[in-house]
Amino acid sequence: MMARQRAFQDRASLSDLREDLYQAHGDQLMKPLVAALRDVWDGAHDAVADRLQENRPNGLTIARRLAQQMDDILVTLLEAITRHVHRNGNPSDSERFALLATGGYGRGAMAPYSDVDFLFVTPYKQTAWGEQIAESLLYALWDMKLKVGHAVRSMDETIKMARQDMTIRTAVLEARFIHGDAGIFDKTMARLETELFAQTGMEFVAAKLDERNKRHQRQGGTRYLVEPNVKEGKGGLRDLHMLFWLAKYIFGTREPKELIHLNLFTKEAFQRFERSRRFLWTVRLHLHLVRGRAEERLTFDIQQEIASRMGFLDRGATRGVERFMKRYFLAAKDVGDLTRIICAALEDNQKKQAPGISRFMPSFMQRKQRPAPGFVLTNGRLNFDLDEPLQASPERIIGIFRLSQTSRYDIHPTALELMSDSLGLVDARLRAHEGANKLFMEILTDQDFAETSLRRMNEAGVLGRFVPDFGKIVAMMQFNMYHHYTADEHLIRAIGILAQIERGELKEEHPLATELFPRIGTRKILYMAMLLHDIAKGRDEDHSIAGERIAYRLCPRLGFTAAETETVAWLVRYHLVMSATAQRRYVGVPKTIRDFVAFVQSPARLRYLLILTVADIRAVGPGVWNGWKGSLLRQLYQEADDVLAGANPVQRRSQRAMLAKDQFQENWAKELANDGDDTAKKFLDMHYDSYWTVMDGDSILSHARLMAERIKTGKDIVFAAEDDGFRGITRFSILTDDHPGLFARITGAVALAGLSVADAKIFTTMDGLALDTLWLQDERGQAIADKARIKRLEKAVLDTLGGHVVLPDVLAVRRKAPSKVDAFKVAPDVVIDQDASGTHTLIEVSGRDRVGLLYDLSRVLVAQNLRISSAQIATFGEKVVDVFYVRDAFGLKVTSQTKLDKISAAMLAVFDGLGQEKVA
Template sequence: MTAADSSDNTDSTAIQDPCAWVEQQLAAASPEQLANHNDRVALLKQVLKTGEEVIKRIHLEGAPGMEVCKLRSCMIDLILRRVFDDAMVDIDPQSKTNLTLVATGGYGRGMLNPFSDIDILFLHSDKIKQLDAPSQDAVESVLYLLWDIGLKVGHATRSVKGCVQIGLEDFQTLSCFIESRLIAGDPALFDLFTEKVRNQCINGREDAYLANRFEDLDTRHERSFGTLYVQEPNLKSGVGALRDIHNIIWINYVKHQTLDLNELVNKGLLTAESLDILNEGHDFLLRVRNDLHYEEGRSRDVLTLFLQGVVATHFNYPQRSILRRCEAFMRDYYHQTRSIREITSQVMEGFQIESERKKHTGIISFLARRKEERESFDGFFSEGERLFAEHDDIFREDPARLIRMFQHTQLRHLRLSPNLKDLIAASLDLIDRPFRYNKAHRETFLAILSRRGDVSRTLRQMHRVGFLGKYIPEFGALDCMVQHEFFHRYTADEHTLRCIDMLDSLSEPQNEEQKRFAEIFNRLEDPAVLYLSMLLHDTGRAENARHHEDASALLSSKVCNRLQIKSGRRRLLIFLVDHHLTLWKTATTKNLEDPNTIADFAKVIRSSEYLRYLYLLTYADSNGTSSESWNSWKATLMAQLFKYTINYFENTKAFEERLAIIDPKLREQVLRKLSPGYAEEVDAHIENMPTRYLQSRKVSTIAEHIRVFRKFFEKLHRSDGSALNPAFTWQHREDQGSSKVIVCSWNRENLLARIAACLSALNLNILAADIYTRKDGLALDLFRVCTTNLGPVTNERTLKEFEKLMNQVFSADQIDMAKFIALGEQRQLKRKQDLPQFPQRVLISNKVDPNTTFVEIQALDRLALLTDIFTVFGEMKCEVAHARINTTRGAAIDTFYITEPNGDKITNETKLRDVQNRLEEKLDIPHEV
């Protein structure tokens, strides 16, 4: 029986040491036994397969990440060594080629995740310019065999001189060389390679390499939005991820000639405790990455929402629901990566300080040292834009320094030195109840919040060293808290700090939109209240309350008691926290052209002063949620609501009078916008349109609608078969990033569904819809739409295609919606992505609006979603009075205001239940029992 035959029958569960077993299998097979290429491939494939199965079993049993990676690296070493040695049998031992196999990159590190690339270097002597034929054949033999057994191999063939040359040209390749290992071949040649790389590529270039690593770190972190608290982090290149650890390993070698991080402890750049924490985080990341690779069957670094649940389950998190398991797992992930970020940042800064001090030694740098001013104050001293402690007992001597220190960094624009961060971490126990209630401390904290435009940097420093969560424990409860709301890209604490970033940015506005907000921001009498309300606005999320804003308001009241915030300041702060979603919800779900909407909103807001604070908070909150949560359309809605409400407060009586009656001069005003021949049409329009329309629409807008109705009446007299087709016109608004399509037609079955089908077929996004039915059976439908690039629909070809589709869809009594969906799918970009964990639901309520039934649909966005929804409304004999569509990152949160055909609110419970069931069927949402 051959080795291949025996391995076929091997029980992988009986193997405890995969490396020993692989070595035994390979040793049992001589080159003579496996002279045939196919036999060799079969043996190696089977050995590799069995070895991989054993390593995967060890992982599933809960082995540490490093152990699994080392086992796989060891197994690949054995296979490559055997393959290389067999290939070299036919090469003359006296050959000057001296071919040597070297592991580089992650494989050189001896840490291979299950599907990571295997990077190898075929190294040869400088004595030859290119490989001779036998050596070239050997290289090809090795590579073909490795590929045939299914390994993903990255390779290069270079002389020592060639390696030095590319190491001088490319720091990334140099980093791969730093962790290279000899696999097989000539040890002397490998030693020469490492010596030459060290002497010619590294010595004398340490500072340039350090600068390159800082640049790499900044570039990578920018891709993750500068934070580790993203919703779907990258395990390799994200903030606090594996590459941050690799960076300090490489720099340690460049600076101290060793890959052993214990040298950082010896040099005082790292404590032994911090090194243990770093190794623990490293192992955690590798274990998570191993699980991703095994789950996906390929190399995978992005921890998507879907995979978070998979990993949490595999790691046996005990929580019952998948949501809670994800929450617990991701909290561990953020804690680990935060520790990695803090420790690696501290080490990187230590390297930088080390380099700066070397530059400033000797007589030549005497003047340079003089320029670097040192200022001593309050037990601290500043040097090189960093704050240092005069001695290790400064906080034990005076605990108040813990908060004054941050005021010093704010006023002097300093950052905390690495040693000071260690002192803070060792002193957090001083922040107890008396510390939080201390008058001087709260005055210092509120003074920090009062420095308009320079608050975020200080709060972030507080948060990074753990002070902020200890001093304001209500905020501390948000630490690394995962937010399951789909629109949130960040954890709760990072979202809050990004909101404060947005407030600070208004002190130096970068565009016209920011300038408008900056004007309001700079006039605020009490910026500290705005900043504090921003800090507290989401604290209720940690309470797991149904409405987190209510819980946040209660927690804010506790903070006000502790900080002694009273009277008007207290009322304003609690109002802002309690209503931080009110402006956004009103603007994005209600009809802002309806004066009743403005009046109801104004009564909640109370005053123009409260409105200005809330407007700024809403702007910051939306922009701090994700990059997609604020766009020109939403900005327009917010601005419109703000302007209308300010007008209400300035002249409430006039506004309320407008609600009570229709302007008696409306007919005359509309006619002025039209020619005299429109008199009868104006009369009919005013007589038949709903009161809410006549109260809310501008005179010029009403005139435009009447012109479109005339186009429809003119079509009625045609004999080309299009008499019953709607008439429509487009209006484009570049400043709002959208277009409005005005459609006039007889009210007919599935009218809205047909229009939505045409828009979907062209892959256009519907942002909002206002639906009006006249008493004479005519319908006026106003759709606000945009392209997939969030711009107006100005392409002439698209506009002509829409007209063609409208003619088709309204010329037939029955239409095939699948046909139109297929048209849209052809226009959509084909891209594979994980389905998000996004709770879908249908909510129907008669309490939201006094005149209509409110329907909110939260669903995964897809082509023809609105077509399906409007179809249900049509079949259930429901009239849509108004709709607001909100789509972001693949999720749709749409609101509809519906009525009976006669315009009354739907009160029949059976009908409401049937509408809900039909909608849930269309959206594939299970019915609640």
């Protein structure tokens, strides 16, 4: 018997293997044959892995060789079945059959764990002998642990079902003969062509394009998702397959290179087609082998390994995995370009299907339609009028995008292709052309179509040439979980969101930004700042500082005054400050507001910055923006706007406390009067002034109800949970006897419940009670809709405080579960800020997120005899930033440098596991 080899086996050697086993086992050869062929298939997997390690491997060639190996295995099995297991020395005409590979396998290329799809075609109704053959083959393949898609149909049934079912029609379109009666295959394909394909061309095209659009939406709607699906995603292999399906169905092409002879592709376009196929197939083969299963999604945890396997190394500030993903996104972009070219050719072909129609058109309709000088309409789409060479007026390359916006005509794919082939015309002279720069600004600030036009400019390669610094971030991904899109796609999406805010379409989600937009003054400042805010990503220096320099260099070229340029540059330089302040600092501290206002300096800048921040966060990706972040930004804006208008933050704090007490008494009289005035007075007296300046009216009333419940029921611990749907948060409050480590244990219980803390305020009342309020979110960053989870959280808190759960042990078990964040390295950091507050020491800790991290950090602070007054938690993908406002045991700031160094060391030790067992 043939031993397993790390090589492909040819059909002759498998035939010899079959006969050797027949000689040894007679009619019982199937079991050993199946085992031997499984070894052959495993050896083929090994051969795929070996060939992928060769210099510049061709994934498509390897995938074809693997499909050929499967062909040989199927033929070997069928010959064993028909010759030795179910012999039929004189088969009747009805007992003839053809075995056809279909679907992806029919294309003659497969990945190691792809499905094996095939079809038995018979001339007439299936016979008993035919059923035995098909059944035996299926059992053999199942015993080989292969995933099989199969069908047995007559020729008539094949035609009928292909007519009824578009999936079946697509599968047989790519059918390939493997074994049996070749005449049946030829006749079946001829009938499909004449009886079905030739009559339903545009029906097939429409169905496939609709199917593609729906598939793209399921996969995220963009080819620039940072965890793309190599097979099904936009710009993936399925899109390439679709190109060939359409060409084969309409034009009868058998090989992709025929697309050149049909004038569907230029030689250069065909080369892009082949490069994309080879690259995507290489990636897909690696994916299957790394996972050991049929995996099509290029997730973070395997991107680095595949990048390494494919030879992508770090270069300067750019990591190898980021270079690899850039290559992927450029391939996906090429697939998009090729799709447009094929679709345009199909559209032109359809126009030609009305013979002689021009004879009935008025003469003026037969003349070229010119929507503007230098342009024509081709089948209702904008194209260049090549009576005048493009070289003579290259500003038309910019102008066609603006004309598309104003005329509402789409741009013809051949025009986009011509631009891609003529990028040399987008040079320094064109960039200095006053008219071209004016057109670009009109494109950028168009309220309706800026996003669409910029994306088209980018995909044609024009945007990166006209704004060279933008070209440096095209297809650049940032290897982290926070950013969902490539850097260029993020900027273009941010422009689109900005326009949506301006049009008032996001009024419900972003009421403040929508209200402020008409008051910003010069809208082009905001659009330009949005385009440039991340344009310097991927450089050795801070992208905000480098982006500021780019703004000072680019804006004058585009017609900005010195004052306008300065504002754009300022916004680019400081575009992260408002988000960082809102999410990492407590806005209720007067010094936070004073420092922020001193930085912003003017109401106009504040408005610009608020809108820029909202659009930037929202454009990061689905689920990144939530109501809680919105509420933090609104609060910061309103506080800063008041101070810019002349308010004193310290006086406002005192006034807020007085107003809060008055409002509480009014609310008590309305809603809780039955609990008595004595209870109300007790609640007023039990809190220090800091409580009244921090908590909002709803929270205060909720806390009063808690106190009343504790008095009535005599319970040691009482809970309250209320949702705020607009802010996307659940407020969870606990009132109980105070003791060291209480907050840490509560956060541990929250981790056990699978929830996350966004904010927390911790108060000790004058009579020694602890009132801890946490603002919680679920895995989606939303309020907790399932009330059963709140009940489970309350039980977890009770079990934890009662000593029934040993949190370190339970959380240690939870952390063993695989997590996406395991693919990333985040250097931990501790920043201690004594200037952020006049009464507290601020400790900011950042590092890689994990289950129960807030609990671990809080335990460290407890062990250092520190009191936590508040905590703010901001998560950015795999990175978390936890900010604590703390005081020492005497209620003072921590001033000893030795003590501060010890705190920092203990916090950092949490991230590498050192010393955790010492924190009880």
